[in-house]
Amino acid sequence: METTQIRLAAYPVGVPADSDFETVTTTLPEPADGQVLLRTIHASLDPYMRGRMSTAKSYAEPLAIGDVVLGGTVCEVVESRSERRSVGDVVLAFTGWQTHAVVDARQTKLVDTSSAPTSTALGVLGMPGFTAYAGLLEIGRPEPGETVVVAAAAGPVGSAVGQVARLKGARAVGVAGGAEKCRLLVEEFGFDAAVDHRSETFVDDLAAATPDGIDVYFENVGGHVTEAVTRRLNRYARVPVCGLIADYNATSTPEGPDRLPGFMRRVLTLSLTVRGFIQDEFTASHGEAFARDMGAWVADGSVRYLEDVTDGLENAVEAFRGLLDGRNVGKALVRVGPDPS
């Protein structure tokens, strides 16, 4: 079986260029005992993938030059040499940007095709949804009546954060880029208010949308949004930090003034809690509750989601640039092949 792969050809400097990748078609080995041959249906595009294309110190090893670009996938099993999986099963895997792959069956997870579209295993019912759920509930700990602010709010993490915050009785304020996304936040996702960070009146708009200050800021963008939000944090506010997409393409230390001393002074005088996290550290403690809660919320419509689907693996790089630039609305996916479910 042949597979077409997109491999890393060079570490991008700043915005990833087409020339940082190469497309290669190669022949896969036959599956060995315990292995399965997978055909990719959906490939996930997530901000963290930019970090793996860099040798800067991070929570995971970077890709090597020549590696297939990694990432979560939903695949169909087309050949199985494992009792764990049957031909036709739809599974969650981590096979990245390629049309087919051979992996150990243990590295796949069965996707329930009966209750929700298979793509949700990469979105609201998958890693982004879990990031929102665990970060908000374990670190953010919103109390009824408190104000929760999340940026990139039209994305898969942000939209889930706002909706779960509301289910817990908090006021949800979303920050997004552009009037259309802001409209979606209120009309589609039920946020109490939405603020356009591209507007010249952003700082004032944020103040108007958070009259009682901010108790939880779910940090997933960085940049000027963080700056404005930080100035409105209340005493004992919690700041789960799960991403800094605004800075991911940065190539040098930003110019001054140096905002770190002022930030630390706020941490001190407001007794703030700032806590970085990677969702997998909470899998053991919160995984089951997430599957139960979020599954029920999606099924009964109390948590909604949007997807931003790009057709064709050959368009993955451009779609990934769009994600880093905030052009997607909802969970960014590449449809690599037909969905049999």
Add this chain to the structure above:
Amino acid sequence: METTQIRLAAYPVGVPADSDFETVTTTLPEPADGQVLLRTIHASLDPYMRGRMSTAKSYAEPLAIGDVVLGGTVCEVVESRSERRSVGDVVLAFTGWQTHAVVDARQTKLVDTSSAPTSTALGVLGMPGFTAYAGLLEIGRPEPGETVVVAAAAGPVGSAVGQVARLKGARAVGVAGGAEKCRLLVEEFGFDAAVDHRSETFVDDLAAATPDGIDVYFENVGGHVTEAVTRRLNRYARVPVCGLIADYNATSTPEGPDRLPGFMRRVLTLSLTVRGFIQDEFTASHGEAFARDMGAWVADGSVRYLEDVTDGLENAVEAFRGLLDGRNVGKALVRVGPDPS
């Protein structure tokens, strides 16, 4: 009864100047029912007092121009119109920089004069000791074998942090300014290692003293020490933030580069917990345990302390400048009057 007071005459810009204060002798009212007349024995000098001399937003209201400079004191009751206190009692109060004061008896706390010198009620057995104890154990949560770093380590908070960390089985590394303080850390307080932040080889020395990285950084100074420590933090490290003395006299936003994005990136990729706190938020939860534990540790010599005593209220301003400049060794106190105990 007359009292001599040092009052705030102007908000200091940068380092407090003599002209920012004025000394006034005034007549106190007679104590009313429920009140006591106090004679000051020791006045405490603490870094947080600099924050009260500024109108910048903080966790407490600033002093008004004309107010007596505030602060903890140990006093003798010289007249009592309350059943709670008798003449001759030694009490903890918050009467600041003055020789005498009239306060409600309820605003005083009896000091046990039998087990330790009365001055320790302002140091190892008082607010600084409790800051160390609660911040380290509640936020830092050192595990046996982990590495705890504390700056201003020869001060009353830092020296307690290091000693309590060792009692919990952690490795304690102290940062202080100058060879003499570093010698004290190891020889007097039993730190595993000490690093001089004024040395040109500070960054390398810190690395050598923390071969396994840093799991807890008890932040009480800010500045270049924080910068160096941050680069050695391990995954899941905890950073209790209780002070930023290096920046307290700052008068403008520091020049670039802007270190905030890099700091937040570390928070994210290392799953750091950064938590500001003011010790009084933990009084209800940890106050009793502190009194029991620290009292026993001081009594049996497993926690030691040093005091840096300046004689005479008239020298308080200069002693306070010394504190902000790190010239004190141990808990900074002004001896205002004789100790009867």
